[in-house]
Amino acid sequence: MKLKIDKGLVPIKLHFFFFFAALGPILPQINVFGRQLGVSPSVMGMVTAVLPLLWAAAKPLFGYVVDFWPAHRKLVFMLLITVMSGSYCCLWFLPMPDPETIDSKLESIHRLNDTVYLKQYNNNTILEKYNCHWNCSMVGDFDVYLSNTSYINTVYIDNEVYNSSCEILSMDFYDLKSGEIICAPKDGCDLMCYEHDRTERSLDNVTESVAIEKKHFYMTAAFWAFVVLMCVGTVAFNVANCIGDAVCFDVLGPDRGSKYGAQRAWGTAGYGMTALLGGWLIDSVSDGYKDFTPAFIIVIVATIVDLISCRALTLPSLSSPEDSGKALMEVLKIPKVMVFITFAVVAGTFDSFIIYYMFWFLEELAETTGHTAKIKLIEGVVVAAESFIGELLFFFFSGKILKRWGYGTTLTVSLFCYGVRMLLISLIRNPWHLVFIEGIMQGPTYALCYSTIVGYAAHVAPEGYSATVQGIVAGMDDGVGFAIGSLVGGQLYAWLGGRGSFRVLAAVAVLGSAIHAVLFYLVTKSDREAEKSTSQDPTPEAEKMLPDHSSAIYRATVVPLTNGSEEKVDR
DSSP states (O other), X not given: OOOOOOGGGHHHHHHHHHHHHHHTTTGGGHHHHHHHHTOOHHHHHHHHHHHHHHHHHHHHHHHHHHHHSGGGHHHHXXXXXXXXXXXXXXXXXXXXXXXXXXXXXXXXXXXEEEEEEEEEOOTTSOOEEEEEEETTOOOOOEEEEEXXXXXXXXXXXXXXXXXXXXXXXXXXXXXXXXXXXXXXXXXXXXXXXXXXXXXXXXXXXXXTOSSOSHHHHTTSHHHHHHHHHHHHHHHHHHHHHHHHHHHXXXXXXXXXXXXXXXXXXXXXXXXXXXXXXXHHHHHHHOBSBOOOHHHHHHHHHHHHHHHHHHHTOOOOOOOOOOSTTHHHHHHHTSHHHHHHHHHHXXXXXXXXXXXXXXXXXXXXXXXXXXXXXXXXXXXXXXHXXXXXXXXXXXXXXXXXXXXXXXXXXXXXXXXXXXXXXXHHHHHOSSTTXXXXXXXXXXXXIIIHHHHHHHHHHHHHOOTTOHHHHHHHHHHIIIIIHHHHHHHHHHHHHHHHHHHHHHHHHHHHHHHHHHHXXXXXXXXXXXXXXXXXXXXXXXXXXXXXXXXXXXXXXXXGGTSOOOXXXXXXXXX
8 A cells, every 4th residue: 555645744844843842841840840940839820820911912813914914924823933042042041059058059948747746946956057948838937956967846945936946947835835835837838948157158159149149039130031031931831832834734725624733743843852852962961950952943944944834834825804703793693602712721830830830740759759860861761751652642532523523522531631641730749640640531531622622713714814713712722811820820729739729720620621511512402492483594694794705714614504514524
């Protein structure tokens, strides 16, 4: 049997492969890159909460520009890719903190008994003074004296704050025994401590060190450069990714839209390969702090090849819409569309938390289990497992799944799988366990959900509005949804820690799946009843309100359907 290759689809396959290959070694590491600089989880949550709001506005804006000036689609697309990679690569030049002179490196991680004695410190007791904070609380730092052990049952504090009891250490009062106060630490939390004298020495080097004591770090040029570059690069990536999806549907045409997943699977392959390669190389060249130089080199090479493949794209000629957005507004009023967009936001919330905080949780777990030396390799293997085991399969067969189940049922199943995935993540005790979980669960969650969202956007897009509708739907999913996941997730993580926050969101995902199933059934039933009542009229009123879209992608979902067609699309 002779293998047939559609040469017209080769450039879009190459684009997806190298576009995501440029992201593989750096995008999953952005948050932990910031963690290495000294950014706390709650601050990272606030930063990443702003990002999605920016691209939620940028996606439909750029989509509108591309739709109304279709002749310049390729140029805008390539400029966005260049800005994305350029911004990420500029992170290369940020100076990392010096582990010998600053306190951004954790000196020790202490686990406490279920109850601990609180005693007054006196000079006769030989103890080290530490500056500590809880890894699961937003409460600020405090000074304590500890013995040189990793498991603590007695904590000493200065005399002047002893009367504040357990509250000064953010612990609950438990008992008073023989004149000694007994406190109850937060369940499942670790005490993260720095040598106190090292903290003081770092203040003497404020003009020579970019990241110094934690309370001063957020006023440094390094922190704000990280924020700006992260914002520009991530916004450019999300907008380019959205326009790339619209370009892919344009290349495929209205008759081959179900083949989108097969093209997007090439992006998954590129992402997984470079994530694994980058993680291994980072660990190989690093001593102490992780050196991200190999990751940035991969980004540059992959971007150059991607831009060459984009130049080879042959895009069909499209005309600008002339109805001033009337058809688009009519589509956005359809109840099924509104329900779908709302739950796309919910799915984006879960994606956001997993993307931004799964590796954060993994690195904390590595610190307590002795896997820090190989953590970048482990993270690379996790991404590779997500890509090659989960995403490839589900992206490739997403068209067949959607044809069989329909968009509504597929989204319901995907939301339920998010709940299972996050619950399993919360149960891991060894960083390597995450490889198995992500390899299985990435497919029915992210890959299937993403294919459903972009496919539905193509389904409802009126003629001439493909990029605009992709921008609106994607902006709600990984724009508003990511903002909620970042902000709420960051605070939730600081409050409950990694395990607790993943478990809470797992319950929310299962509940969201049930609610979506009920709502989708109700709006579909309502549409069927409305269709039945107007079946005597050969031209439904809703269709009279819309212009004729003879070449629109999946025209059937733009207006109410007759007979059994709607049941086939929206099962």
